[in-house]
Amino acid sequence: MIIVNLIGGLGNQMFQYAVARSLAIRKKVPLYLDISPYRTYKKHQGFELKRIFNCAGEIATAAHIRSVLGWCALPGMGGLAQQQSAIRRFLCPQLIVEPHFHYWPKIWEIPDKAYLVGYWQSEKYFQEIAATLRQDFTFCQPLSEVNQDWLQRIKACNAVSIHIRRGDYASEKVTRNVHGLLPLTYYHRAIRYLTEQLEEPTFFIFSDEITWAKEHLRLPASHYFVEHNCGGESYNDLRLMSACKHHIIANSTFSWWGAWLNSFTNKIVIAPQQWFAVEGRNTEDLIPNTWLRM
Template identity: 40%
Template sequence: MIMVELLGGIGNQMFQYAAARELAERLQTPLKLDITWFSRAHKGDITPREYALHNFNIQASMATPSERKMFIREKFFRGKIGQLWRRYIDPDRNVFQEASFCFDPRFLQVTGPLYLKGYWQSEKYFIDIATTIKREFSVPSLSETSKAYLEKIRNSKAVSLHVRRGDYVTNQAANSFHGCCSIEYYLKSIHYLQQEFEGLEFYIFSDDLAWVRENLPIDAMVYYVDSNGGATPHEELELMRNCSHHIIANSSFSWWGAWLNYSDNKKVIAPRTWFMSKLHDTKDLLPSSWIRL
């Protein structure tokens, strides 16, 4: 058995699943998802999230409490700040924790049963089953709104452009760690693609479309993909992946929107600076063919 801890937003969950799926496939063993993180209380600087992978065609089942206890022990204790749950990671219980943000080569040597704990944000963890991952992260059905966008995208030279704001702006901790991509980055990226290709149309994906409309001028046909109009996050990923080219934010969400594109001819532009914080080395985060601006 391979069990993986899922946490964070949809993009993080996809990385965690993909790494665990590769390992389960390699070892020919069942894959279990531990989603208890989503039901626990978190500190105020952690953005609340919900489990989101049920929207895809994934091949895994939920871990039961008894299965989880094979790997994770929890102890209740009291302290000055009140009652908390503390989890004890016991190496003897076959818990494999990501050592750093870079690709961890130990991943290639581990055997099951195993509990994976980390973010696993590199295609190196699952590149050997890339076709499987792309197929399983497809969306079974789309809303009528998304179907209309998809038809336009498939009949144009479409560029997905993602602007991540949300908690990157409103949450002080997230802002200090991640930061937002600058207007200059987006304008430079748009110019780069327009120098390479004619007749491009831009599809804007953002959690703050009003801000984008006001602050990002684009001299081309532009469509603002409005989630409130019926396109859910997993549907937005399906729309992104069908675009010809991509301008992504420093966000795992648009990373996946670009990576899931099957085309060998796609151009993907990513920000040179992924984190404001220097705690993480991002050398393994972006595929080598992607362009950093």
């Protein structure tokens, strides 16, 4: 079996699920999702995959985890191994800790009985099962009337999504120091580029601080601010983003997936050149080759 440790917001969960789903399919073994970290993780909306999507895999029990990790199944061991690289040499071979941020090709050599810890943020881990993932990531909740109206508006024009991520990036010093806030120059440069490239684009702006976006973003073309999806309904912003034809994403896995789920053949996706504020993380495999970095 393949068990994946899930943690973080919806975008992170989707990456973690995607790599584990790819491994489980390749090795022809069952997939299990360990959601136990959400007992103490209180940020964002908690574990959301099964509520939002038609995902495969069962929730892992303590017995499942022990059957794979043995003594390594002690509470917190996965997180400890992720932080302390010296420990990894002494842990059981079934505990697979992401060794670095960029794509790790040796993942395909791991045992078919394994427990994954990491973020695994590269399309290279799951590109070969893209069609399966698009099916897994179909939304299982019916659209509300207001979101249905927005969806029809998006489909009726040459829609471009713009995602501005602030929230904890702005309010929490530690998070801001790691991720950083994208400058407005990035958005204005991307907007100018798409305005020149596309015929009559209409911009749809999504943000966890929509008031800030209204006050600071300059838009020369037709545009709308989408501001009604909050709290447990926030995932509907990703749903609407994925219906747009083109995208300007933030340094956020949430809008990364909004762009990836869009199946429009000629889509233009613009991503920031610098994804993190901290140095030392190789992000060359994070952005698909067909996307543009600015």
